[in-house]
Amino acid sequence: MGILVECPSCKKRGGLKRKLCKCGHNVQKAGSKNYWIEYYLEGKRTRERIGRSKQAAENRLREVQTAKAEGRNIKKNKNAITTLGALRDWYLDLPEVKQKRSFKSISKCISIVLDHLGEKKFASQISPADIQGFQKKRLLENTLWGRPAKPATINRNVANFRAMLNRALDYGKLETNPIGRVRQLEENNVRERLLTPEEFELLYNHCSENIKGPVLIAYYLPMRQAEILNLTWKEIDLKKGFIRLGGQRTKNKTGRAIPLHKRIFDYFHSLPRPIHGGYVFEQRCWNRKAYLKALKVAGIEDFTYHDLRHCALNNLRLAGNDRYVIKQASGHKTDSAFQRYILVTEDEMMGMKWLDQKEGKTGTMDTYMDTTDNFKKDKIS
Numbered sequence: 008m009g010i011l012v013e014c015p016s017c018k019k020r021g022g023l024k025r026k027l028c029k030c031g032h033n034v035q036k037a038g039s040k041n042y043w044i045e046y047y048l049e050g051k052r053t054r055e056r057i058g059r060s061k062q063a064a065e066n067r068l069r070e071v072q073t074a075k076a077e078g079r080n081i082k083k084n085k086n087a088i089t090t091l092g093a094l095r096d097w098y099l100d101l102p103e104v105k106q107k108r109s110f111k112s113i114s115k116c117i118s119i120v121l122d123h124l125g126e127k128k129f130a131s132q133i134s135p136a137d138i139q140g141f142q143k144k145r146l147l148e149n150t151l152w153g154r155p156a157k158p159a160t161i162n163r164n165v166a167n168f169r170a171m172l173n174r175a176l177d178y179g180k181l182e183t184n185p186i187g188r189v190r191q192l193e194e195n196n197v198r199e200r201l202l203t204p205e206e207f208e209l210l211y212n213h214c215s216e217n218i219k220g221p222v223l224i225a226y227y228l229p230m231r232q233a234e235i236l237n238l239t240w241k242e243i244d245l246k247k248g249f250i251r252l253g254g255q256r257t258k259n260k261t262g263r264a265i266p267l268h269k270r271i272f273d274y275f276h277s278l279p280r281p282i283h284g285g286y287v288f289e290q291r292c293w294n295r296k297a298y299l300k301a302l303k304v305a306g307i308e309d310f311t312y313h314d315l316r317h318c319a320l321n322n323l324r325l326a327g328n329d330r331y332v333i334k335q336a337s338g339h340k341t342d343s344a345f346q347r348y349i350l351v352t353e354d355e356m357m358g359m360k361w362l363d364q365k366e367g368k369t370g371t372m373d374t375y376m377d378t379t380d381n382f383k384k385d386k387i388s
Contacts, residue, residue, distance in 0.1 A: 009022065012043075014034050016030050017030040020054075041134060042056075042059070046075075055083075055084050056131045058183055067084060084182055085179075085181050089129060089175075092127060094130065112167075119164050134186065165189060215301070217290055218301070221235050222298070222315065227271055229333065232293060237291055250265045251265075265336045266336065
């Protein structure tokens, strides 16, 4: 009866005092080794895979020894008898999970991970190395979109899978979380592409009729895609010039009012308004192909529909609005999230003013450049 260590290279198991495996791998210095416990039950040797935690293996072995000494039945390790598929079915059936608006996304993320790990695999059979393998695979293999998944997407997959294991741990479905704290991939998803007014008009003119409305609203109003596509006539107050969204319609579950730009106001006035209300846009699914076609014809590259929200926020800032007013309209609760949408261009930086400039001068970089050019001309003449 004792604790065994599994070689990360050849998967052979041996005692804790073993330094080198027969394959030549240094087991003691390996950081990805798994622990097992071994004991005899009714004369039959039994082994249980515990995972990466040596302490968890010691605790489990102590539990088995105590049960044998007291003549009690030895309860099996829950990680060794619970499959990932069974955990998924249990987790997705929880009321607190089913009521989430992101339920479909959660289910999809977990299914993507299980497609790689296997639904019939027991929780005790997975380790952080398996998650790292999943990350590498997703970074290299093409998805349905014809390109590998982005780090932010992979992190979301793993985060939902880990949340499932943590919830199972809280409910006593598992003894330990077998993947522990897996490092997230480094993300670089800050968008730095904005449209000039001329570029937007070019894009708008090349949009088909069924996407012109959503594109126009997204460019002027700091609204999210789902908020725009699911917009109803009851939410539009043309008398006071506002769109009013309830808490159930926003990402952070907080209702908000968004003032209407004149162009949006005129657009809503031009639409036929049903007597009994209903949705503004009949096709509430975003027509991505039509949007990509419009971008291509307009000669605009690397620009997503969500980037229009960046444009709206930046244009509101450049118009001189207070940032708290903008945050109220956009629905951002924190400055960190809001800051990701704000892009200061070099053209703005050129207008930076300096404290030590003489009175009467603007002190901008343009002034400096003009002065330098005049100096060069005087020197040449």
